[in-house]
Structures are given as C-alpha cells and as structure tokens.
Amino acid sequence: MRFFAALLLLVLAFAVAETRRGEGLENSRGRKRLNSVKRLPNNCKEYIENGDKYLDCQDCQLTAVLIGWPEDIDHFLLAQNKIKVLKDNTFSHFPNLISLDLQLNEISLIEEGAFSGLSKLTTLLLQHNRLQVVSEAVFVPLPRLRYLRLHDNPWTCDCQLDSLVRFLQVPSNRYMGNFAKCAEPTRFWGQQLKTLDPKLLCSPPMQSQVQLPRPYSDTTFLCHTHDSPRPLLDCRSRGLNAVPHDIPENTAKMDLAFNNITQLRPKAFTTIKDLKLLNLSSNSLEHIDPAAFSGLLHLRELDLSNNSLHFFNYGVLEDLYYLRTLYLDGNPWICDYNIHYLIYWLKHHPAVEHTGLVCNEPEEFRGWPVESYVKTYNAECPKDKLVDLNRGNGPTSQELIEGIEEEPGLLPSPLRKKKKPNEFEIFRLS
Ligand SMILES: *[C@@H]1O[C@H](CO)[C@@H](O)[C@H](O)[C@H]1NC(C)=O
Ligand SMILES: *[C@@H]1O[C@H](CO)[C@@H](O)[C@H](O)[C@H]1NC(C)=O
Numbered sequence: 174m175r176f177f178a179a180l181l182l183l184v185l186a187f188a189v190a191e192t193r194r195g196e197g198l199e200n201s202r203g204r205k206r207l208n209s210v211k212r213l214p215n216n217c218k219e220y221i222e223n224g225d226k227y228l229d230c231q232d233c234q235l236t237a238v239l240i241g242w243p244e245d246i247d248h249f250l251l252a253q254n255k256i257k258v259l260k261d262n263t264f265s266h267f268p269n270l271i272s273l274d275l276q277l278n279e280i281s282l283i284e285e286g287a288f289s290g291l292s293k294l295t296t297l298l299l300q301h302n303r304l305q306v307v308s309e310a311v312f313v314p315l316p317r318l319r320y321l322r323l324h325d326n327p328w329t330c331d332c333q334l335d336s337l338v339r340f341l342q343v344p345s346n347r348y349m350g351n352f353a354k355c356a357e358p359t360r361f362w363g364q365q366l367k368t369l370d371p372k373l374l375c376s377p378p379m380q381s382q383v384q385l386p387r388p389y390s391d392t393t394f395l396c397h398t399h400d401s402p403r404p405l406l407d408c409r410s411r412g413l414n415a416v417p418h419d420i421p422e423n424t425a426k427m428d429l430a431f432n433n434i435t436q437l438r439p440k441a442f443t444t445i446k447d448l449k450l451l452n453l454s455s456n457s458l459e460h461i462d463p464a465a466f467s468g469l470l471h472l473r474e475l476d477l478s479n480n481s482l483h484f485f486n487y488g489v490l491e492d493l494y495y496l497r498t499l500y501l502d503g504n505p506w507i508c509d510y511n512i513h514y515l516i517y518w519l520k521h522h523p524a525v526e527h528t529g530l531v532c533n534e535p536e537e538f539r540g541w542p543v544e545s546y547v548k549t550y551n552a553e554c555p556k557d558k559l560v561d562l563n564r565g566n567g568p569t570s571q572e573l574i575e576g577i578e579e580e581p582g583l584l585p586s587p588l589r590k591k592k593k594p595n596e597f598e599i600f601r602l603s
C-alpha cells in the first residue's frame with residue numbers, strides 16, 4: 174500500500190514537473206510573439222520578431238496578393254500558395270520589404286514590373302514553381318538583391334533565357350540562381366544555368382541535334398499551318414469531332430470553326446501555352462469541361478459563337494488571366510441558376526468584353542440580356558436573405574461570409590467562395 178502511494182506520488186510529481194516544463198517552454202518561445210500576433214483575412218498573421226515585422230500568409234490557398242494587408246512589413250511569407258502569375262506592381266505597396274518568400278507556388282509568369290518598388294529587397298525565393306522563362310529585366314528594380322533562389326523550375330534554355338543566364342553569371346551575383354537547371358530543350362537538359370554557355374542559347378542546334386521530324390500527326394495532316402507572322406493552325410471546316418491531340422506547341426492562333434466538335438475534354442489545350450486566339454465558332458458544343466481551358470494563361474480572344482451552350486460550369490474560365498474578348502453569340506443560353514457563374518465571373522473581370530449573352534430559355538426571359546435576368550433574380554430575393562456584396566457599410570465582411578456559408582444554395586458557389594479583399598477588418602487577439 175505504502176509502495177503504491179509512493180509510486181503514485183512519484184508519478185504525480187513527474188507529471189507536474191512535465192507540465193511546468195511544457196509551460197515554461199511555451200512561454201519562452203511564445204511570449205515575444207503571442208501578444209502581438211494579428212490575425213488577418215485568409216488566415217494571414219502579422220507579427221514582430223527581433224524588431225522586424227512579418228506578414229505570414231503561408232499555405233493559405235491564395236491565388237493573388239490582395240489589397241488591404243499591412244504595408245509596412247519587412248518580411249513577406251507567401252510560400253505554399255496557388256499563385257500563378259505575378260503582375261506588374263504586385264508588391265509596389267510594400268516598399269520596406271527585405272525578404273519575399275514565394276516558393277512552392279504555381280508561378281509560371283512574372284511580368285517585368287512585378288517587383289518594382291522593392292528597393293530594399295535582399296532575398297527573393299522563387300524555387301519550386303513553374304517558371305520556364307524570366308527576363309533579367311524582372312530583377313532590375315532590385316538594387317540590393319543578393320540571394321535569389323530559382324531551382325526546381327522547368328527552365329526552357331533557349332534564346333529567351335539569354336539575359337537571365339548572363340545575369341546569373343555576373344561574378345557579384347554568386348548567391349543567385351544556384352542549382353537552377355534546364356528542363357528543355359533536350360540538348361541542355363539538366364545543365365545548370367550558372368555554367369551554361371550563353372552563346373549557345375541563341376544559336377541553332379547543330380545538325381546532329383536537330384529534332385527528328387514529327388511522326389504521323391492528325392493536325393499536320395488535316396490542318397494548314399502558317400508560320401508567319403505568328404504560328405497559325407487553320408483547322409476550319411475539316412469535319413472534326415474533337416480537338417486534335419497533337420497541336421504544335423508554338424501555335425499562337427487556332428481556328429477550329431465550322432467543325433462538329435460537341436465536347437471539350439479536360440486540358441485539351443494545356444500544351445499550347447502561347448495560344449492567344451482560339452476560335453471554336455460554329456461547332457456543336459454543348460458541354461465544356463471545367464478544366465478544358467486550363468493552362469491558357471495568355472489567351473486573349475475566345476470565340477464560342479454559334480454553338481449549343483446552355484451555361485458554363487463553375488471553373489471553366491478560371492485560368493484565363495489575360496482574356497479580353499469572349500464571343501458568345503448564337504448559343505441557347507438558359508437563364509436559370511446555372512448561368513450565374515458566368516455573370517459573376519464577368520463582373521469580377523471587368524476588362525473582358527463579351528458579346529451575345531442573351532437568354533433563350535425560359536420563355537419569360539427569352540431575348541433578355543442575361544445580366545438583366547440575374548438582376549431581377551437578385552431583386553426578387555426576400556429582403557432578409559438578400560446579400561449584396563457590393564454594399565460599402567453594414568455588416569462586416571466576416572459576418573457576411575459566415576452568413577453566406579450558413580445559407581448554402583442562396584448564392585451560386587463561386588460567389589460564396591469569392592471574398593472581397595479590401596473589406597476585411599483586422600482584429601487583435603489578446
Ligand atoms: C456531327 O456529329 C454527329 C455525331 O457525332 C453526327 O450525328 C452528325 O451527323 C455530325 N454532323 C455533321 C454536320 O457532320
Ligand atoms: C471565328 O471564325 C468565324 C468563322 O470563320 C469568324 O466569323 C470569326 O470572326 C472568327 N472569330 C475571331 C475572333 O476571329
């Protein structure tokens with residue numbers, strides 16, 4: 174009995190000691206930060222460590238840098254998000270930045286002015302992304318840059334990469350671009366950008382290295398290719414039932430008008446990254462897979478006129494960052510709940526012009542612009558359920574979003590997901 178009591182005491186004492194130790198650790202580790210962590214929209218956190226201000230948005234599912242975040246920060250952690258494009262001036266309102274961590278995103282395009290205004294930046298992490306080409310001009314606005322990570326990107330070592338390769342090889346840039354390697358073309362595969370002879374990039378491959386002619390291919394067999402001024406693939410009126418499989422990767426314009434294509438399969442165009450114009454006019458399209466246009470980051474014009482489309486699935490347009498014109502005439506658009514995605518997407522992409530979005534069904538809306546139908550739909554919503562995301566005051570957006578999330582079916586799903594960045598409040602955790 175006494176033995177057990179003693180044992181029990183010992184166990185208790187040990188447990189208490191362990192708890193204390195845990196608390197102690199927590200305190201010494203957490204004290205400096207805990208009091209000053211601010212929670213921000215999208216689960217971002219702001220805190221001060223060793224006198225430097227951090228904005229930590231790691232692993233927050235972000236697709237872009239939003240407006241309304243604190244701007245006087247020194248370190249910006251954006252690793253492990255889903256950012257695909259860095260547009261001009263993305264960071265220009267963070268003039269104090271010393272380090273910027275963008276690793277583990279899906280970045281495939283950096284516009285030349287993306288980093289402008291970052292005159293104090295010394296460290297830029299871009300490893301584990303999808304970059305194929307970046308021009309040296311991107312780094313010109315960064316006079317203090319010393320550490321640049323570029324490895325694990327699928328670099329395409331051709332003439333377009335010439336300026337970057339030369340920049341990385343300047344002796345004072347010795348901490349920049351180490352371990353970055355070519356993924357294309359085959360003759361340079363695995364070679365380090367740091368050691369590649371830049372003179373070879375812009376010279377044509379030697380005879381023995383010329384690629385073998387393509388094997389039998391339905392596009393070259395069926396379609397006409399024109400190489401100037403831009404690579405154009407003309408597959409008009411060829412009786413095609415589907416998008417051909419082996420479209421040349423450098424195609425800039427593709428004309429598939431007057432065929433008999435009924436469906437677009439997922440990722441049908443992913444390999445033609447430079448496509449600027451896609452003409453699918455006068456086919457029999459009824460269904461477009463949500464991933465049909467994935468990867469078409471540079472597409473500017475999409476012609477879907479004269480088809481049999483009723484609505485767009487959620488997600489169909491999400492990759493089309495640079496779309497400017499969408500031709501939708503001559504489709505039997507059905508004005509019901511499913512059409513809302515298209516309207517909300519257009520509303521959030523005001524630079525995109527569109528034509529021909531007119532209701533065909535139901536009878537009562539035939540001939541109405543689809544936008545007018547959506548307006549009446551919203552107006553008919555019962556007052557107490559009406560959620561107007563454009564309202565400037567009223568409930569905080571946090572309440573709005575919670576409110577919406579509790580009301581599934583009240584609004585189409587893309588709207589529920591879309592958060593309005595500049596309406597969030599910053600609140601302090603005590
Ligand atoms: C289009 O394809 C469908 C079935 O795939 C076929 O029934 C129809 O005749 C075709 N139309 C033309 C004009 O080729
Ligand atoms: C698509 O092709 C149709 C038929 O040839 C043509 O009328 C239309 O202008 C083309 N669209 C674009 C955007 O070039």
Ligand SMILES: *[C@@H]1O[C@H](CO)[C@@H](O)[C@H](O)[C@H]1NC(C)=O
Nearest residue numbers: 430454455478479500502503
């Ligand atoms: C759509 O088809 C109609 C009839 O076939 C034709 O008159 C019209 O020019 C076509 N529109 C486009 C944009 O190709």
